[in-house]
Amino acid sequence: MKKEILMVCAVAMFATAQAKTAEQTLSINKNNIKVWTYQNSQNPVFSYRAETVYDTSIEKAVSLVLDVENAVKWVPYMGSVKVLSRDDKKGEFLLYMVLDFPFPLKDRDLVVQGKIQKNAQGIISIKNKAIDKGYAKNPNYVRLNDYQGDWTFQKLANNKVKVSTYGYANPEGSIPLKFVNLFVEQQPYQMLQKMKTELGKSSSVPVLPEALR
Template sequence: MSTQAFVKSIRFNCFSVIAFIAVSINAFADGGDWESQYSEDGLEVFTRAVEGAQVKAFKVQTVFDAPLQSVIAVIGDTENYPNWFHLCESYTFVEAPAAAGAYTSYYIVSAPWPLKDRDVYVKNRISQDAETYTVTIKSSGAADFAPVKKGYTRVPDVSAYWTFKPVDRNKTYVEFMGHGYPGGIIPVWIANMVVTDVPKKTFQNLRKVLTESRYDIANVSQKEPAFPNLKFPDSRVSLK
């Protein structure tokens, strides 16, 4: 590989690490129209311009062939995050979900050599609509939660917004929105390409993980839930 090609590769991968984890809630507010960038097998990825930023915001959405309880079980299964959360090396609950729905998580994102891996502390709040059973998770960075560990670069700011809505008792609509500020010298066209690619891979991985037997309702129901205050529809409940 030539030196020029190597540098381009590093820049590309560096952004792929940062773009997915450095997001801004402000970019999720009503703005311009979402433009479709990918649509296949029921998975859709959109982008749209953000005022004052060259890199676009993204939204990824799909309906998974899995009940809400199974999808939430994946979100609470921290040890399995590296198998679906693209670029995630490890994920843990530093403070477990409390009765108020608040919890703190810590995760490490892989970066290509010679860059340092990134680590992230995040404050999360999970809530649920009592009528529709829709679950939302809002996250914001907690960069000062603990000292930076040797060998890692701390991500200073991170926000995210997840939505999990049961379509019926066997299908769940999932949506994730984000906006990245990569920093450094990154060509805008490469940055906007990665904004589409990274969330797409994460949702493709999540679809595969949801077919694992550990997330069958029968198995999930027998385990202590990570988010004990959530309710899930059963045959006696009419979804709205």
């Protein structure tokens, strides 16, 4: 498996535990994609939960998300992703990401620590969080330190998988709250749409990390 390890995100940003306790609003429901937004009392920035169902195998969906080299093709605002370390046996990895924000906003970067797991029911999860170490700060970027993001993949049939993504991130800097919350609503929707397109292109046989076999 060449340079495979998640992206998250690509700015797939936000905490599952908060999603279970906070009041959620269904912000988008179209093209078989649902996006819920919610807030906690500590932060005015929205978190999100998004889900859809694809007519593909769970292996193929997971492999796409773990394919770092292709992440910039379908993850909105993803400028670049670099694998700093990975352990396929343990399902652990460390990434450095640059987020390409629209002008005049300054681009963001972050170091992401991730964990891949498969439970007894066959549900695959990818959990990510930002850490404040592992890569030198670049003065050209605003470093994000407060980020959490999860993916889950549930096999519904031989060629059908439910994909969910959750996230939260503090964008740092002086960005209007209205813009940030609009970004939080639209980014997961656009990402899941583009993910469907990428899944339709790929014809290769997926190879998952050893931790998921």
